[in-house]
Structures are given as C-alpha cells and as structure tokens.
Amino acid sequence: MALAEEMRFGFGRNWAEFVDTRLSDAAIEDSRRHMAGMLRLDDFRGKVFLDIGCGSGIHSLAALRLGAEHVISFDYDPDSVATTRRVKSFAGDPPNWEVFQGSVLDAAQMASLPKADIVYSWGVLHHTGDMWTAVRNAAIPLKPGGDFYIALYSSDNYVDPPPAYWLDIKRRYNLAGPLRRRLMEWQYAARVVLLPELKAGRNPLRAIRDYGLRGMAFWTDVRDWLGGWPMDFASLAETQAFCRHEFGLTLVNVKAGQGCTEYVFADPGLSARWAEIEATRALIPLSGPFTHVGGCQYAAGLPGLEAVADSNEQPQRSRLMLYEDGVMLGLAHSVHAHIARYGGGRFSHWGPTLSFSSSDGSDPNTNGRTYAYCERF
Structure with missing residues (x-):
C-alpha cells in the first residue's frame, strides 16, 4: 500500500483540466443518456443517487438533471472534490446535491451515509488498492431493491497485452517527467486510435475530436488510463460471482467490450422494474x-x-x-x-x-x- 500511495495518480488534476476545457451541456447530456440507458430509467425522480469517486462531478450533475431527489458525491482525491464543487456551482449550487471528501475503504463512513436507490461508481473501485473491499463497502448504503451500477477494468479484454503489461506501463508513466508522459500518451493514442483508424480508411483526428464516452474527452481518458494507479483488474465471471455471493444481487445489465466493463446489479425479486424487464x-x-x-x-x-x-x-x-x-x-x-x-x-x-x-x-x-x-x- 505504501508504493500505491507514493505513486497514486492525481485524477483530480486531470478532471479539473477537463472541466476547464471540455465541460458542456452536450457532455452532460451524453452522460445523462448513457446512465439512463444502462439503468433502463426515463428519470431518477424520487431517488437518492450516490456517486462514489465522483471525479469531475459530471455524472452527479447528470443524475440531478434526470430528476434525482438527492445526490451525494464524494471522492478520495481533494482535487476531485474541489472540481465537483465547481461543477455544482456551475449548476446553480442546488441544495439537494451534497459533496465531500471520503474513502470507500472506510466502512464506518459508508455505513453512515443515507441509503441510496442508485449506487454508482464508474472506473473507481479498482483504483483503491483493495478492489474487492471497495466493492463490498460500496454496497453498504444500497437500499433493498436498489441499483448497484459499477464499472471495473476488465481482465477479459486485456489479454493481448495482458494486465501485467499495463501495470508496468502505469508505473513508468507515473514515474516519468512531463515530456516523457506526453510521448507515452501519443504512443498510446497511435496504438489504439490513430493506426487502427488509418487502416480502416477513416480520419483518426475525427475519431479523437468526436470521442464522447459518457461525456468524457479523449485526452482526459488517455491520461486517466495511463496514469491510473493503484490498479486491479476483474473478469466478468469474478465480478458476477462476487456480487451474487456477497449481496445476493443478479446481473441485470452489462456493457462489455471496452476497457471497463459496466455492470448493473439488482434483485429482481425486490425491484418490480427489473422483474418486468427480465420477463420481456x-x-x-x-x-x-x-x-x-x-x-x-x-x-x-x-x-x-x-x-x-x-x-x-x-x-x-x-x-x-x-x-x-x-x-x-x-x-x-x-x-x-x-x-x-x-x-x-x-x-x-x-x-x-x-x-x-x-x-x-x-x-x-x-x-x-x-x-x-x-x-x-
């Protein structure tokens, strides 16, 4: 854990730059549409939304725009907390949006939170240095019948090269100076976007310009990926088994095929919405x-x-x-x-x-x- 703390990537500084340069209504709308689609909900009216590892705060704001009754956002990184507070101010400082610093590894703090209808943590729990404890604690505030929506880096996708390769890349990126980091970012972009797009006969710069995963910006996500440390990977089978055995939850929606696999877990026996969806x-x-x-x-x-x-x-x-x-x-x-x-x-x-x-x-x-x-x- 000492090495993890020493090399811990400053996600908050990355998100602050994103908010400074790329935050827009279109980006918030992308996030709003994506969350609503994964949860199969038209709106979040009457719901408490908990955003664990809120980062930029964009997803919390999207939940607010979906009509959430109460939004609770926290992050371990003080820069992320500050950035989320800026986004909250951008939204008019709504009184039903709570922002604070905290750790998902603090079980007592998690138990003190209000019970949430939607527990959301996208690309966060695997960066804590103790992923399965983080997943376990994240479910503590979940209401019976609620939605547990998490995204974890997938060992199913990272097979060539394998996770060990990327962990080495992340160590080297965090130890590198500014110029070396920029070079590594362009090397990564060339590998995953520029060369594949050129081979397919498409304009790679357009792919970068039009990038909009959950409202994020391309270079923000590149730095987030290369810098993300500490880091764990999990397979779909491992995650599904863990949530079933620990919480009795069923995997009711999943989106795989990218770096993070997105999971929505629920108990259809306690959720009429998911029971109806499952029946169809x-x-x-x-x-x-x-x-x-x-x-x-x-x-x-x-x-x-x-x-x-x-x-x-x-x-x-x-x-x-x-x-x-x-x-x-x-x-x-x-x-x-x-x-x-x-x-x-x-x-x-x-x-x-x-x-x-x-x-x-x-x-x-x-x-x-x-x-x-x-x-x-």
Whole structure:
C-alpha cells in the first residue's frame, strides 16, 4: 500500500483540466443518456443517487438533471472534490446535491451515509488498492431493491497485452517527467486510435475530436488510463460471482467490450422494474450446426438482425446477449481474434453473423449444451 500511495495518480488534476476545457451541456447530456440507458430509467425522480469517486462531478450533475431527489458525491482525491464543487456551482449550487471528501475503504463512513436507490461508481473501485473491499463497502448504503451500477477494468479484454503489461506501463508513466508522459500518451493514442483508424480508411483526428464516452474527452481518458494507479483488474465471471455471493444481487445489465466493463446489479425479486424487464427478455434458440471459424470460434448467421449489429461505424451498437444453457455469457463486442484464441464465452454480433465461443472453449456442436440469444438485452 505504501508504493500505491507514493505513486497514486492525481485524477483530480486531470478532471479539473477537463472541466476547464471540455465541460458542456452536450457532455452532460451524453452522460445523462448513457446512465439512463444502462439503468433502463426515463428519470431518477424520487431517488437518492450516490456517486462514489465522483471525479469531475459530471455524472452527479447528470443524475440531478434526470430528476434525482438527492445526490451525494464524494471522492478520495481533494482535487476531485474541489472540481465537483465547481461543477455544482456551475449548476446553480442546488441544495439537494451534497459533496465531500471520503474513502470507500472506510466502512464506518459508508455505513453512515443515507441509503441510496442508485449506487454508482464508474472506473473507481479498482483504483483503491483493495478492489474487492471497495466493492463490498460500496454496497453498504444500497437500499433493498436498489441499483448497484459499477464499472471495473476488465481482465477479459486485456489479454493481448495482458494486465501485467499495463501495470508496468502505469508505473513508468507515473514515474516519468512531463515530456516523457506526453510521448507515452501519443504512443498510446497511435496504438489504439490513430493506426487502427488509418487502416480502416477513416480520419483518426475525427475519431479523437468526436470521442464522447459518457461525456468524457479523449485526452482526459488517455491520461486517466495511463496514469491510473493503484490498479486491479476483474473478469466478468469474478465480478458476477462476487456480487451474487456477497449481496445476493443478479446481473441485470452489462456493457462489455471496452476497457471497463459496466455492470448493473439488482434483485429482481425486490425491484418490480427489473422483474418486468427480465420477463420481456425472451430467449430465441440458436440453431446449429455452427461453422468452425478457427480455434474456439464458431459462427451462426443472423441476417435478420444485421441492421442492429455492430459495424465499423458503430462497433458497440448491438444489444444482443448470448446464453449457454440459459446462463448469460456476457462478453459481447469481443475482438474476433480473442474469441478464437481465448474462448471463455466471448462473442461478437457483427453484421449478419454471430461469432462466439462456448464457456469452456469446447465445440458447441457436440458439447451437449443449448445456445440462445436475446435480441435486446
């Protein structure tokens, strides 16, 4: 923990720069739309929203604009707290928005908070130095029947190169001077955006300009990623099992395929909204035989769903969910090479084709299991 504290990245300074240069109504609207979509809610009226690791405060403000009755925002980083307070002032200093410094690792503090209908923590809990304790404590203020919405860096996606590679990059970035950091940022941007966009025949500078994940800015997220320390990774299976065993919560929505996997956990037995949504998720049998593409990868045609599938222009569009023996596999939007090489239930709904792997990499034509999909998870 001493090394983690010594090298801890200053997220707050990063978010302060974002607020200074990029905060806009459009960015807040992107965040508002994204949260509402993941939670399948039109508004947050009558709800208490807890933002753990509030960073810039943009998501707290989005919750307020969704009509939340009470917004509670806290962060370990004093610069993030100051930035969130600035955003609160930008919003007119609403009296139902509370901002303070705190730590999710402080179980007593978490127990002292008001009970929340929505507990939200995006890309934070894995930066505490004790991720599973952070996840456990984050659920302390959750109301029965509430929504537990967290995002954790995914070990499912970081396989080539693996997490150990990125942990080394993060150590070197935090130890580097300003010029070396800028060089590492451009090297990263070239690897993940500039070269792939050029190879696809698109303008890479447009991709950077139009970047808008949850209202964030491209270079803000690059620095956030490279600098993020301390750091842990978690797989979808690990996170799902932890929340089921620790809290008795069901994974009711998930968005995978990017650096962070987003999870919404709830108890459909206590949430009429999620019970109704779950009841509408009809499973459509997937008929074989499946074409063996290579390695663990198999393919099935879904030509009728091409209009809602992923594409070069919209690589995260599909909301299709794949099930094996009635169990959600979850790892959507996977890279095809990773499906073939690593299996593990990875899948991709791309164009007219569903490319997928079984949970253990076995042949879905002969393993005796059934496969089905839900069109709009």
